[in-house]
Amino acid sequence: MIKTFTPDDVIKYVYKECDQEEQREIEEALLCDEKLKETYQYVVNMKDDLDKIDVQPSNKAITNILNYSKNYNLKKGS
Amino acid sequence: MNKIKLDDSQLVSQYIKGSELAFEKLVNRHKNKIFTKIYLIVKDRYVAEDLLQETFIKAVNTIKAGKYNEEGKFLPWIMRIANNMAIDHFRKEKRYPTIVMEDGSPLLNNIKFAEEPFETDQERKETHKLIRKLVKELPESQKQVLIMRHYMKMSFQEIADATGVSINTALGRMRYALINMKKKMDKLNVAYDKNLYPG
Numbered sequence: 001m002i003k004t005f006t007p008d009d010v011i012k013y014v015y016k017e018c019d020q021e022e023q024r025e026i027e028e029a030l031l032c033d034e035k036l037k038e039t040y041q042y043v044v045n046m047k048d049d050l051d052k053i054d055v056q057p058s059n060k061a062i063t064n065i066l067n068y069s070k071n072y073n074l075k076k077g078s
Numbered sequence: 079m080n081k082i083k084l085d086d087s088q089l090v091s092q093y094i095k096g097s098e099l100a101f102e103k104l105v106n107r108h109k110n111k112i113f114t115k116i117y118l119i120v121k122d123r124y125v126a127e128d129l130l131q132e133t134f135i136k137a138v139n140t141i142k143a144g145k146y147n148e149e150g151k152f153l154p155w156i157m158r159i160a161n162n163m164a165i166d167h168f169r170k171e172k173r174y175p176t177i178v179m180e181d182g183s184p185l186l187n188n189i190k191f192a193e194e195p196f197e198t199d200q201e202r203k204e205t206h207k208l209i210r211k212l213v214k215e216l217p218e219s220q221k222q223v224l225i226m227r228h229y230m231k232m233s234f235q236e237i238a239d240a241t242g243v244s245i246n247t248a249l250g251r252m253r254y255a256l257i258n259m260k261k262k263m264d265k266l267n268v269a270y271d272k273n274l275y276p277g
Contacts, residue, residue, distance in 0.1 A: 008249040011256070017233055046256045047228070052206050053213070055229040057113040061127040062105060065134040069101050072142050 005029050007039045014043045086152040111230045112160050119164040133160045212259045220255035223248050
């Protein structure tokens with residue numbers, strides 16, 4: 001029997017917070033539950049939209065940090 | 079093949095032994111969370127990037143000098159450094175933060191998301207602007223969960239613990255945040271890019 005899932009379950013699934021068993025069950029339910037599929041689609045769409053506003057550091061800042069660490073011993077040795 | 083995910087403490091141990099790859103994993107795992115925390119305090123992307131670098135430099139100096147206390151947890155420790163860096167920045171600037179995260183609310187009142195200075199596509203730029211506006215307009219409790227989950231990459235359980243609500247409440251707030259944003263988008267008849275939304 002296919003388990004019933006709520007929109008909150010779908011949100012957890014989209015944000016990868018389900019355990020393997022739940023994940024498998026939701027994927028199964030998505031194949032035959034149109035309403036659930038619709039919910040899934042809009043959560044995914046909204047997540048994509050939210051990704052468009054960039055609140056993450058630039059690659060340059062991260063490279064600087066990693067380089068600082070790599071060169072730390074050289075600096076201390078010189 | 080199963081990938082074994084090392085926890086922070088294991089990565090720090092490897093880093094202490096000289097693994098730069100372990101440090102890279104730690105940085106990539108936590109960069110967004112730390113950056114968002116600083117950004118929400120200083121509200122300036124470039125200042126936040128400088129402070130993020132200073133935060134990690136301080137962490138590197140401490141760990142490589144053998145002064146890191148392994149009993150503590152890495153993330154709360156580096157978050158405290160980040161918080162102090164941001165507060166020090168305001169002291170130097172003789173200004174005071176209006177937003178204090180996590181430990182001391184009020185949370186996320188006047189979020190200013192980063193503008194994208196090199197945006198060329200006008201239509202895309204407008205969509206980004208709209209999304210920022212819709213997030214800002216959300217009720218406080220919904221905005222809080224949405225930002226913590228989506229941008230600070232906290233799990234719903236961590237959000238529930240940090241905000242003193244149940245995980246179901248945190249999930250419910252996230253759901254309402256998404257519903258509210260969608261409703262507003264539908265009302266504004268947002269033209270979705272069909273390539274982004276196939277089928």
